[in-house]
Amino acid sequence: MSTKNNIKNCQSLLDKDLITSEELTGLEKVAQKFSVSISKSVLENTSSPDVLKQYVPAIEELDVKEDELDDPIGDSIHSPVKGIVHRYPDRVLFKPLHVCEVYCRFCFRRENVGRGKEILSNEEIDSAIQYIEKTPEIFEVIFSGGDPFVLAPEKLAKLVKRISDIEHVQVIRFHTRLPIVSPEKVSAGLLEALESEKAVFIVVHCNSHEEIHDGVSLALKKLQKEGIPILSQSVLLKGVNDCSEKLEQLFRTLVKNRVKPYYLHHLDKAEGTSHFRVDLTSGQELMKELRGKVSGLCQANYVIDVPGGFGKVPVGHNYVSQDGKEFFIEDWQGCQHKYFD
Numbered sequence: 220m221s222t223k224n225n226i227k228n229c230q231s232l233l234d235k236d237l238i239t240s241e242e243l244t245g246l247e248k249v250a251q252k253f254s255v256s257i258s259k260s261v262l263e264n265t266s267s268p269d270v271l272k273q274y275v276p277a278i279e280e281l282d283v284k285e286d287e288l289d290d291p292i293g294d295s296i297h298s299p300v301k302g303i304v305h306r307y308p309d310r311v312l313f314k315p316l317h318v319c320e321v322y323c324r325f326c327f328r329r330e331n332v333g334r335g336k337e338i339l340s341n342e343e344i345d346s347a348i349q350y351i352e353k354t355p356e357i358f359e360v361i362f363s364g365g366d367p368f369v370l371a372p373e374k375l376a377k378l379v380k381r382i383s384d385i386e387h388v389q390v391i392r393f394h395t396r397l398p399i400v401s402p403e404k405v406s407a408g409l410l411e412a413l414e415s416e417k418a419v420f421i422v423v424h425c426n427s428h429e430e431i432h433d434g435v436s437l438a439l440k441k442l443q444k445e446g447i448p449i450l451s452q453s454v455l456l457k458g459v460n461d462c463s464e465k466l467e468q469l470f471r472t473l474v475k476n477r478v479k480p481y482y483l484h485h486l487d488k489a490e491g492t493s494h495f496r497v498d499l500t501s502g503q504e505l506m507k508e509l510r511g512k513v514s515g516l517c518q519a520n521y522v523i524d525v526p527g528g529f530g531k532v533p534v535g536h537n538y539v540s541q542d543g544k545e546f547f548i549e550d551w552q553g554c555q556h557k558y559f560d
């Protein structure tokens with residue numbers, strides 16, 4: 220990874236008064252280990268330090284806890300060829316590049332994203348696509364990365380075309396943060412690249428209602444006008460969105476923008492991320508507080524990606540308990556009700 224590039228990024232944080240010059244020396248060490256980048260749009264449109272802390276490096280990142288892993292969700296053990304992660308039978312992640320618009324300080328792939336870990340070679344792309352072609356169980360291909368929307372539109376268009384042409388692939392999904400952090404890059408070229416005969420879905424990564432300013436709303440609308448449904452995934456982060464009011468605002472703002480909240484991720488145990496961690500009991504309590512208070516449309520599924528590569532599991536509050544043949548069901552206000560089958 221290019222250290223020079225990373226330090227330049229730190230310098231721009233200094234210029235914006237996001238860090239002090241005393242902090243800079245320590246942060247250069249962080250930047251040597253994990254990439255740093257904050258997009259122009261984020262710098263211009265975000266005033267809240269709570270939101271910015273998703274991108275501004277912190278010295279705590281050098282504090283790697285014993286249970287933190289360089290591959291927290293076990294991508295590598297499920298990678299049959301470079302650029303493909305095949306964990307569930309019917310869908311694969313396709314990761315043509317490892318570059319992002321921003322580098323989130325809590326990223327679960329932080330060991331593997333950044334400049335210098337750029338892009339699959341043409342041969343590697345061919346092998347990844349061949350794997351999808353010869354695996355008829357694959358119903359859905361999920362473009363991930365890195366951020367697939369960082370690819371030049373012509374490159375992305377070619378990949379979308381090749382994947383669309385595979386008969387057994389019915390759904391193409393994109394996991395991206397670009398419409399949130401660099402909405403001005405949702406260009407006519409990008410929209411064109413996403414055209415496909417197959418069903419196309421986008422899942423945007425967004426963690427705070429403050430990230431959704433007018434420019435972002437407009438970018439989302441452009442994508443929706445192409446007939447593309449948009450869902451969201453968020454990460455539960457200490458100091459960013461770990462109270463029910465903030466989650467409520469986040470989910471309501473997404474729905475107001477016709478984006479369906481899909482997942483709220485419990486933070487993966489990536490290296491140097493413990494300062495963002497919210498414990499599972501608190502996460503479940505937050506989800507319980509939201510139930511009934513906001514509509515079903517505004518509810519996300521709270522999930523943990525089981526360390527070691529066992530996949531995502533819903534871990535929200537448990538409303539049902541059982542005693543022999545008798546069930547006890549808790550309603551949204553916390554009252555227990557007996558239920559028999």
Ligand SMILES: *Cc1c(COP(=O)(O)O)cnc(C)c1O
Nearest residue numbers: 304305306307310311312361531
């Ligand atoms: C998260 C993930 C998916 C997508 O899971 P969904 O529950 O369908 O959103 C697919 N493959 C891998 C390897 C994943 O980590």
Ligand code: SF4
Nearest residue numbers: 319322323326365396
């Ligand atoms: S945009 Fe996604 S992949 Fe890139 S650093 Fe953020 S969380 Fe990681």
